[in-house]
Amino acid sequence: MLQLNEILMLSSGMFVLGLIGFLTRKNMILMFLAVELMLAAVAINFVAFGSRLGLQQGQLFAVLILTVASCEAAIGLALVVAMYKRKSTLDISQWDSLHEVEPPKLAESGEVEDDNIHDYPTLAPAGLAPNAQSTVKGGSRAANEKA
Amino acid sequence: MIYLFAALLTLFGIGFITFKQPVYSALSFTAIVLVACVLFVLSNSPFLAAATMVVYAGATIIVFLFVLMFAQRSKLQSYDVNLNRPILTCFVGGGLLGLLISGIRSMNIAPTEELASSKVADLGKLMYSDYLWTVELAGLLLLVATIAAIVIAQETKSDSMAKFEELVKTRAEGRAPNGSNS
Structure with missing residues (x-):
């Protein structure tokens, strides 16, 4: 049989493994698994103390931790699936700058630029030779697009 | 060990x-x-x-x-x-x-003395008498999490993203005749 302090040492080792896994892995799913590992390590602590004191409440706490962990897994995986549909990668570093899709650009004066100024590039219509004016315009538009 | x-x-x-x-x-x-x-x-x-x-x-x-x-x-x-x-x-x-x-x-932990191994029935009695509301709350949490997971995973694109793409499409269609005029 293991003594209480030995079980505590083992569970802290498990917790640290989960911590290292969470900090080093870049795959979002494996990061979630590392968090689950940390939760399981904490549940071991509850059970060990409850068993040492002869109380059932430790096991009850561990059951609740199990419940919360499965809730977290469900919601976390749903989020991962939603994020994977967006960028089709599981890389966490792709999501380090969560901002709006197209933040409103600031003009020189600091005013928010009017939406209608945005000029999207258009192709010259087929069948007609584009005149000089439209090619110049198209060039400037291409430059805008690059910027 | x-x-x-x-x-x-x-x-x-x-x-x-x-x-x-x-x-x-x-x-x-x-x-x-x-x-x-x-x-x-x-x-x-x-x-x-x-x-x-x-x-x-x-x-x-x-x-x-x-x-x-x-x-x-x-x-x-x-x-x-x-x-x-x-x-x-x-x-x-x-x-x-x-x-x-x-x-x-x-x-400073004294060595564990042998405890009588706990019965599952005792845990069940405790869960469904003293801590009944806690267990019910945990069940409610699971239900809410299930609904949330379904809702989150269904939504492929946020409304703003879809709106933005629609806007780009309509504008590109609206600009094309303008370009032919100039």
């Missing part, structure tokens, strides 16, 4: 952190959970060991594996191969582990 468990944990933990294939990492996670189940049994709680085995090693890991397979590519991805600052993180983790173990060692 502690050395056996420590060796198993270290082995599977290193596997969990360093395997390049995410599926192998998930399987070594399962092995770690099984070690935790043995620890539960040694702490006089067989019910919790069974529940953990069913919930973690059964349901949770299967769902994680489903998502892994869903997102699986034929080639290894760079984010699976490269670790994020492994040496620094190992120092931090080792420091934390040393701190925890030294704290546990300095605790």
Whole structure:
């Protein structure tokens, strides 16, 4: 049989493994698994103390931790699936700058630029030779697009 | 006996952190959970060991594996191969582990006397008498989480993104005749 302090040492080792896994892995799913590992390590602590004191409440706490962990897994995986549909990668570093899709650009004066100024590039219509004016315009538009 | 468990944990933990294939990492996670189940049994709680085995090693890991397979590519991805600052993180983790173990060692715990092994029936009585509302609350939490997971996973694109793309499309169509005029 293991003594209480030995079980505590083992569970802290498990917790640290989960911590290292969470900090080093870049795959979002494996990061979630590392968090689950940390939760399981904490549940071991509850059970060990409850068993040492002869109380059932430790096991009850561990059951609740199990419940919360499965809730977290469900919601976390749903989020991962939603994020994977967006960028089709599981890389966490792709999501380090969560901002709006197209933040409103600031003009020189600091005013928010009017939406209608945005000029999207258009192709010259087929069948007609584009005149000089439209090619110049198209060039400037291409430059805008690059910027 | 502690050395056996420590060796198993270290082995599977290193596997969990360093395997390049995410599926192998998930399987070594399962092995770690099984070690935790043995620890539960040694702490006089067989019910919790069974529940953990069913919930973690059964349901949770299967769902994680489903998502892994869903997102699986034929080639290894760079984010699976490269670790994020492994040496620094190992120092931090080792420091934390040393701190925890030294704290546990300095605790003055009398050796455990043999307790009568707890019955599952006692835990059940406790759960459904004194802590009935807690259990109900946990069930409610599970229900809410299920609904939330369904709603989140269904929504492929946020409304703003869809609106933005529609706007681009309509504008591109609206601009095309203007370009032909000029």
